[in-house]
Amino acid sequence: MTALAWLRNDLRLHDNPALHAAAALQQGVVAVYVHCDAYVTRFPIAPARLDFVRRHLRLLTSALARHHIALRVLRVAQAAEIAPALARLAQELGISHCFFNAEYPLDELTRDQQVHQLLRAQGVTVKRCHDRVVLPPGKVRNEAGAPYKVFTPYKRKWLQLASLLPLRPLEEPAPQVALPCPPASAQDIDRLFEGHTLRDLDALWPAGETVAQARLQRFISQDLDRYQTQRDLPAVAGTSGLSPYLAIGALSPRQALAAVLSRTGGDWNANPGVSTWVSELIWREFYQHLVVDYPQVCMHRAMQVHTEAFPWRQAPEDFALWREGRTGIPIIDAAMRQLNATGWMHNRLRMLVAMFLSKNLQIDWRWGERYFMEQLIDGDFAANNGGWQWSASTGTDAAPYFRIFNPVTQSQRFDPQGQFIREWVPELAGLNDKAIHAPHLAPSGPPPGYPVPMVDLGASRKATIALFASLGQAQVAGPVVQENSLSDTGPTPHRPG
Ligand SMILES: Cc1cc2nc3c(=O)[nH]c(=O)nc-3n(C[C@H](O)[C@H](O)[C@H](O)COP(=O)(O)OP(=O)(O)OC[C@H]3O[C@@H](n4cnc5c(N)ncnc54)[C@H](O)[C@@H]3O)c2cc1C
Incomplete structure (x- = not known):
């Protein structure tokens, strides 16, 4: 029996809870990436971002192969074809478990529920992990148990909860037993994107986890302490430039925070540069949580x-x-x-x-x-x-x-x-x-x-x-409790001691 790690916007080997959980079963892992044409035509995705993913996947397939994890790639035309395509792959490979990291917008949630249902009907155990945020949606709540609408109290609560966590990134998965499953070649990966407009910005935004880590370390050692004074000056490279890597998951927010805390000896407020940068990462998290609690924003609706x-x-x-x-x-x-x-x-x-x-x-x-x-x-x-x-x-x-x-x-x-x-x-x-x-x-x-x-x-x-x-009384939308049939893996696994 084999475990499947379905990769999406979490394109990294390190600190990847879904991959880690799949590898922990020690029964062989196959990773899969599904490209859906309708996602490109229905939702705007920049050609530069598509090409960034393409370049990144090419590196990831080699990195995974070194751990005896084959990356398979699938291309489908419509979102409704994703679940059947994964079900066929699961059958072909004799998959017993499937792990993936959560994505929160409404369409992605619906897609994941469909996959969950179909795989479960085939006898596959499906588990969802959380890597896009440090604190999963639903964790940061006010005294009444409701989601926050205002950032400052949200941030206070977030810091209170996050400071109780070890925040140690997971290591790369242990090498697996080799399976008779060839990994996707560079050409297979390129074929996923054929017919879409791509824009190669490699000179500005080189792909890869190693690049993301190097940029993170350079920012932490050279610019973090001055972040508060430089971050508003567009002529100065005073911000981290990590957003593309966070967006496709070449870097996790936990890795970013852990790097800060390792530099400051665990002090979240070591200086204004540190606390301001951490605050920006919390803004990022605030918006991810809003999408879950107020899914109307995924339907082009205003919060007010x-x-x-x-x-x-x-x-x-x-x-x-x-x-x-x-x-x-x-x-x-x-x-x-x-x-x-x-x-x-x-x-x-x-x-x-x-x-x-x-x-x-x-x-x-x-x-x-x-x-x-x-x-x-x-x-x-x-x-x-x-x-x-x-x-x-x-x-x-x-x-x-x-x-x-x-x-x-x-x-x-x-x-x-x-x-x-x-x-x-x-x-x-x-x-x-x-x-x-x-x-x-x-x-x-x-x-x-x-x-x-x-x-x-x-x-x-x-x-x-x-x-x-003239619009009259301000009125902010209320939260919506979403039905969720997905089962989470429980606490995100941490590297022991
Ligand atoms: C109109 C508008 C649209 C935006 N669209 C995006 C987007 O599509 N993708 C995106 O990642 N960011 C977006 N941002 C937020 C922010 O502008 C970028 O994250 C930031 O400029 C990225 O540069 P950096 O990595 O050097 O950030 P840094 O200043 O180094 O911050 C570190 C990280 O914190 C997060 N972050 C920082 N500021 C914000 C913020 N205001 N809101 C949410 N997260 C933040 C990002 O992940 C960023 O990489 C948008 C902001 C505005 C006002």
């Missing part, structure tokens, strides 16, 4: 229900200017061009461009949310939806609707010498440090080829505040 009445503009031409970085507001244009060129955008700029789209252009935040997922190499449904709903003031614990960032002031504050703007909007490189933030106000106006602002920041701000104010 009353904001659904906001009269968002349908303005495809204005949307195109925003997408292409031709708004006439230099920091917005620089940010969008960074996104389009690198598949990644600095966090402060994500907030700025999202607010600009939703508050100054009054374009539906869902358009921006979708465009981000089409471009981001770190595209993650929970973090992206959370970030957009925060910026558009439709989310729980979102930016208040009357506090709208002025992108010019923000640019002066966080890119004072216009270094970032100069890099991404070269047509403005010749302007002085003052004019570069608002070239239309310079005596000579913007240089040829650069547009004047597409919108009046002051007037649009006022109009948006008035529209929000």
Whole structure:
């Protein structure tokens, strides 16, 4: 009898609870990755992210093979074909147990329940583990046993619970008995993605667990202590750049936290850099939990229900200017061009461009949310939806609707010498440090080829505040208890002592 480890957005050998649990049975392990075409066509997935996964799988198949774990890959057209395809594989290989790590968005949950049902009917024991978050959904609750809607008390409780955990990453699985099952070749993996648009950003975002670990260690040793002062400056590489690796699971949040705690001797608050970075990882976790407790966010619904009445503009031409970085507001244009060129955008700029789209252009935040997922190499449904709903003031614990960032002031504050703007909007490189933030106000106006602002920041701000104010009593959606037939493995296994 053989154990199956179904890999999804947990593409790593180390600290992988599903793989670890499968290997612990000591009866031989096969890993499987299923590519579903409908997931690419139905949900926006950036070509850069698809290619990142492809490159990563190529490395993972070799790493797993060194442990006598064959990675099999399957391609299906529709989500409904995933469960039957896995059931056939289970039959072919004589699988007795199947393990996978949880994914929380609604469609993924439905898919996992279908797989669970079908495999169980075939006599396979199916177990779900949690690796995407340090504390599984449902664990962080207020005194009344309800989910938190506000981040600060959530964070307090999260820290209280997490500090009781050993937080020791699991080691790589023990070598297994070799099975007569050939692993997927590089060509097999490439074939999974044939017909999809791919974008190779290997020079910027090399794949692999080893790279993720090296980036983590470099950030912890060189930049963590200065994170709090540098993280808002887009011209400085002051953040970890780990989001793509966390998104596909080349790195686990527990590995990230364990690295911090190992550096600080277990102190979560060793300095402001440490506590601020940990706080960002908790924001990530907060959004993952929201998806489970408020699954309506997976159906394009706003968390603040009353904001659904906001009269968002349908303005495809204005949307195109925003997408292409031709708004006439230099920091917005620089940010969008960074996104389009690198598949990644600095966090402060994500907030700025999202607010600009939703508050100054009054374009539906869902358009921006979708465009981000089409471009981001770190595209993650929970973090992206959370970030957009925060910026558009439709989310729980979102930016208040009357506090709208002025992108010019923000640019002066966080890119004072216009270094970032100069890099991404070269047509403005010749302007002085003052004019570069608002070239239309310079005596000579913007240089040829650069547009004047597409919108009046002051007037649009006022109009948006008035529209929000007219929406009436604020009303935040209530949590939904989801039916869940999946059985978890119990406490995540930890490496002994
Ligand atoms: C509109 C908008 C959309 C976003 N879309 C995504 C997305 O699709 N995928 C994604 O991973 N992040 C998203 N974020 C969050 C954040 O911008 C990125 O995680 C961060 O910029 C990644 O850079 P880093 O790895 O250097 O982060 P660091 O500053 O080094 O932070 C470490 C890690 O913490 C997590 N994190 C940091 N900030 C946040 C945050 N505000 N919310 C949730 N998690 C956070 C990320 O996993 C990140 O890698 C979005 C934010 C906004 C405002």
